[in-house]
Amino acid sequence: MIDARLDLKRRERLGMVEAVWGEHKTAEQIITILERFSAADELGLVTRVSPEKADAVLAALPAVKAHAHARCLTLGELPAPPPGPPPVAVLSGGSSDRSVVAEATLALSCHGIAVDPLMDVGVAGLHRLLDQLPRLESAVVLIACAGMEGALPTVLAGLVPQPIIGVPVSVGYGISQGGRTALEGMLASCAPGLTVVNIDNGYGAAMAALRMLRNR
Amino acid sequence: MIDARLDLKRRERLGMVEAVWGEHKTAEQIITILERFSAADELGLVTRVSPEKADAVLAALPAVKAHAHARCLTLGELPAPPPGPPPVAVLSGGSSDRSVVAEATLALSCHGIAVDPLMDVGVAGLHRLLDQLPRLESAVVLIACAGMEGALPTVLAGLVPQPIIGVPVSVGYGISQGGRTALEGMLASCAPGLTVVNIDNGYGAAMAALRMLRNR
Amino acid sequence: MIDARLDLKRRERLGMVEAVWGEHKTAEQIITILERFSAADELGLVTRVSPEKADAVLAALPAVKAHAHARCLTLGELPAPPPGPPPVAVLSGGSSDRSVVAEATLALSCHGIAVDPLMDVGVAGLHRLLDQLPRLESAVVLIACAGMEGALPTVLAGLVPQPIIGVPVSVGYGISQGGRTALEGMLASCAPGLTVVNIDNGYGAAMAALRMLRNR
């Protein structure tokens, strides 16, 4: 069986670092891929890596950096963000959404983009969100992560005029288990101009923000 | 085939007027049932009656009163509500929810309970809801109707301490068509102590409020 | 990443103890949060804590109390309920529903409210429920937990006039696995005025009962 064919022209075509989805790959596959990135002098990013798999990769490639909260690996130096306020704000309904927030933040860092994080601004205690509105003014794009009923992006999209990317998070139980209720709530939102990515897709939200930031 | 067996002891057992669900019944069936209520000297309430069916019933029983917004029929005099502020507030996300609001309001009227209606207080324009909060203080129970993503009851339940009954409404399209997204969003709510009834079930929300008002 | 932002004003606004959902949090996160509750002199309640996680928290904070059946932790003294018959009855279809019953009972205890438990009153042996009806008369609110087809709250709501909160339970297999059949059966109930919360949401049912008890 032939080996993985990396899309190393992606940076040229889309301006994006090639990211590798680690969930269904073995540690051996990931090591081979990272070595190839390294040979091509490309920054490598691997998402959805379990702690056990991360340990196995680090044992083979000590230059790899593991990001525990984000469940990601990187190989190569992350570019320093330019000075100035962070262009992306990442909001989150509860501290259970932490790994999705971390994945989005790291994926943006791989492209030299800084993030302003606002955790625990869920709509069940609305004042926590309303108190932070002024802080959002300098953000160019907002990424709003929420599980359960997923109402945070809806409320946000009624309050501020910037682009908002909703990220449903798979925290919840019963009817909301797996994040589908949050996803459908965001898609059904009565607030105008909210866009959505797949459940837990912090990386995808980051890449969508990257596309939007190019417009500046 | 034997005729419908009315549960005329319901008032005695549950303190509720017997209501008849008109959707799958013919005009002839409804007429027979209303005549029986009348003979038993009971107030009769029929829900989910199409305009055509309502006309057919009124032609046969001119004493029946049709309530167009609520899509209901009543036969017999509604009890006058006692003086004082209405004990139930009914909130609605958009004017498309009107028929559900009307059904709940009428069902409470059949039991002598007045309603304070707050329409168009959807969460996409949050100030419209926040402006009305003081008005809600005198309500004993709140019924919150919403379609689309159904976030209104969630936001409300984070703001006020009274019992809140969420009523998902079947307005929406695409993913939210039929009201299921609103229903699941309310059940998944991150706000504590919100309870929910079936989609478009204005009558059920009213009866739940009636049960709660008994506690006073 | 900034820390969890507790909603310590919740007691003031809603009259509810702040509860923390432990399922997606690490033991470390739970410990930090409980320490903060303690510092604010607030009673702390953590729900959905696995036995392993509970052990880790107790090792760090010996003052924490673990409630095994309810899968919860508390820190601080529970208020003593006032004398008199318990205002809330909690009914359950089978002994497999025990942990949901225990969560609801504990959440009410955190607010000084006593519970009368009626276990194993499922509808497949109807006499077990009918025998207990007189005992329900003094209850102000009823919480009815059921898995499988979830018919208990429906039968109950046809028999007694008090508010009834249906809690679907995720016991079942095949078509009823995960509790969705019980949930939908309760929402579709032909009995008037039944309200429902999310699957296994004992805490939510307790908070709904708390809101209703305020009306007295």
Place this chain on the structure above:
Amino acid sequence: MIDARLDLKRRERLGMVEAVWGEHKTAEQIITILERFSAADELGLVTRVSPEKADAVLAALPAVKAHAHARCLTLGELPAPPPGPPPVAVLSGGSSDRSVVAEATLALSCHGIAVDPLMDVGVAGLHRLLDQLPRLESAVVLIACAGMEGALPTVLAGLVPQPIIGVPVSVGYGISQGGRTALEGMLASCAPGLTVVNIDNGYGAAMAALRMLRNR
């Protein structure tokens, strides 16, 4: 395109009258089929025929008999049932289930089997069912039809020892629209030994009863 190939040996093999499902057939197709039954000297039964289609068939074949409640057509004489109490009881939760009850009753009549109908014995008014229990003692098989949450067969199966066939009915709205909630509730039933047929499948329930009656 070749014509419909009737399974005229069905009576010999299974002891059942060949029934034709009329829903997706044109009046012309139904007429052709009935003529062929007639030529073969077989009793013909066509189910799920709309009033308009029935009229078109009757205009061409005046010997056909239309059964309005059951939405069926028959051609040929129905066998007279033997004397004695009806071996099958058909129960129904509400008068909206009438057409399913009528289809089951007619299908049994085509095989010379009489039916004892018990309408409006839904579980929201339990006494209506409990009052009728003695009447059920002589039934060999029970067919229980219910829409909404579909709890009737579950309650019944806990009370009597005979075979019970649950028929979910497509009356309901919101979550219970189309009968799926009733179906799943019956399958998930906590009562032992209940079997189920497809939604609205009165004919299928009758044929299942016929198979069971053969055992005598």
Place this chain on the structure above:
Amino acid sequence: MIDARLDLKRRERLGMVEAVWGEHKTAEQIITILERFSAADELGLVTRVSPEKADAVLAALPAVKAHAHARCLTLGELPAPPPGPPPVAVLSGGSSDRSVVAEATLALSCHGIAVDPLMDVGVAGLHRLLDQLPRLESAVVLIACAGMEGALPTVLAGLVPQPIIGVPVSVGYGISQGGRTALEGMLASCAPGLTVVNIDNGYGAAMAALRMLRNR
């Protein structure tokens, strides 16, 4: 919390041994229940017991008998079946359905009813089923278990006139994972008079057969 309330009158009312569903109960709960059966001199049957739980129960109650294939426990002597051919045939599409077949067989044995098992008669090799048809003639009731697309009961119901109980089995993958496709295929069957129970519900199928055998 009060203890499990056994329905020991079930044998009197329904003629069935009380069975306990072991899946969501602890070994301790099962031990307590079996002791109570024993004290009441009743045969005890516990279904859905994992091997680990079975070992724990046997360690405490050595008189208990574990049935590994059926994943069940019994306490007390099983009644001997009367002489003559087994009145129930249990058919199965593939050897992966073994545990469901075993559960049905054991549940019938608890009531003194013998079973004729026909394994591996799936419809992908139709001759295996057609070859066995004569053997089925003496069966009074047939239980047909099948996973995947679940076509076995449909084909069977077109061939023989006895009552057939379809049991969908949760073997399958992709679209058929969990048994839902088999269940829906059986409910949708074009063969007349097939009835169905919940996925993997061998016990329920046995109790349905028991109800039907009473008719003789």
Place this chain on the structure above:
Amino acid sequence: MIDARLDLKRRERLGMVEAVWGEHKTAEQIITILERFSAADELGLVTRVSPEKADAVLAALPAVKAHAHARCLTLGELPAPPPGPPPVAVLSGGSSDRSVVAEATLALSCHGIAVDPLMDVGVAGLHRLLDQLPRLESAVVLIACAGMEGALPTVLAGLVPQPIIGVPVSVGYGISQGGRTALEGMLASCAPGLTVVNIDNGYGAAMAALRMLRNR
């Protein structure tokens, strides 16, 4: 808004006549498209055209031929099939599947391929299928259409070695309404090497057969 961009190179690339899906197009759009086909001297095929729309198109373009059973329109002469036995057999479970069979047959005719139709060979009367097996020997590809539980292709694939394309048909009610049960049953089939197309997709099955016939 620019006009429809026809893919007139499709015949060159794929060897297929360009077909137009008529369901969501107006009569005006269809007329414009057919005129363009005509101008390019290409055979035109429009599928899923309602009788009303067909009439409107024929009024404008009398050279168009309407195929009522197939709900299709063609413009231009269909190629004559070569002599010899038809290479494709189309089987159908019941006469309600007629329009899907007709669409597949017409789409093959547009490519000069003849069809051998076998209607009413559903598995509830298995002998009707077994009787026809010898006739199937000369077919190169089989298309098997079935609604309800959709077991026909499964049984067939266990009996004959040729390629079999399963076409689920949207006839059915209750659980099988819309054809999804038939679809899932075919995908879950225990018979090896069955492939499936979308519900009611007679055209797609024909094009799949066309691809397979090229191999000869």
Place this chain on the structure above:
Amino acid sequence: MIDARLDLKRRERLGMVEAVWGEHKTAEQIITILERFSAADELGLVTRVSPEKADAVLAALPAVKAHAHARCLTLGELPAPPPGPPPVAVLSGGSSDRSVVAEATLALSCHGIAVDPLMDVGVAGLHRLLDQLPRLESAVVLIACAGMEGALPTVLAGLVPQPIIGVPVSVGYGISQGGRTALEGMLASCAPGLTVVNIDNGYGAAMAALRMLRNR
């Protein structure tokens, strides 16, 4: 019942024209709302208006303009777009998606934004899309509409670096009926940085594009 409460401050807060969702409103409600817009000197946009409802509104308010393809009404003059190439490209898989494309285009026009439309660039004839790539270079944001399997936005997002908003369209049949397959395909996309809105939500896609264009 109080009247609809328009959110006339929306333009100030979000820079968006207030749009009214016409689907569940009567012509009378729409007329009242448009009169209020007019009185406030605001441009009015009503979406999802059936032809019959549009006629009724135009009869009462002749100044209203009906947009047939977009199924929308406007009252007031649309702002002229600035000179230069259109900043938004709207792509569509097939001409059946026309009304969604038209709704998005009109909603952008209401804000003075011009659109470059590319119809019929579906992925089944890939060259039609590849041929148009150079034309896309000047677009700042791309809106890609597709029904069926919805692959167009995925392919596009692998080819160009701008922000792409996927709009699933409710054209399709069988498994893809209602647009859910297209929606889920877009959310599951393997191409990085694609965002999605609700099915048929041309208006929402336009408002999302508007938010993104602000960044320039």
Place this chain on the structure above:
Amino acid sequence: MIDARLDLKRRERLGMVEAVWGEHKTAEQIITILERFSAADELGLVTRVSPEKADAVLAALPAVKAHAHARCLTLGELPAPPPGPPPVAVLSGGSSDRSVVAEATLALSCHGIAVDPLMDVGVAGLHRLLDQLPRLESAVVLIACAGMEGALPTVLAGLVPQPIIGVPVSVGYGISQGGRTALEGMLASCAPGLTVVNIDNGYGAAMAALRMLRNR
């Protein structure tokens, strides 16, 4: 309980090696079955065998060969493929699909058919697929495996005229978890003549290809 009844006549009837689905069978059952194959001098293939189960089988039957990537076992010598280019091409969207590709490849090898594998030709980097088109010309049948949104077979079916079998793969997360989105996308494909098998069904795709290759 009687033993598994192998369908050893399958080779004669269908020209296929009998394959055993190992997922729900114990190592003991697999050993017994393989011994029987061996006794009948038939090549044995067992699919979906976990590494642990494979080890247990190999310990008992050292002649068995384990295929780790394909998760399969074989007993007996695989036939050598005839000379010439491989008649089947197997394409895959990403290296996470490896085990499905390997299962299809092995199943074809068991019948002496060689495979040309094209890995990592997913549509997010379209040039990787377009570059390989010439290589596909000699393939008689194409098997296209894809997870996530599953667009690969759709794009392929618009480019080449051969038969294409789509195999949805259960890699994905959130909305695409379990492969259902890929499956539905393939069924809904706008490209003509694509056929589909169950999720992860590499074996089934191979058997479908085998049926098609017979036509040559």
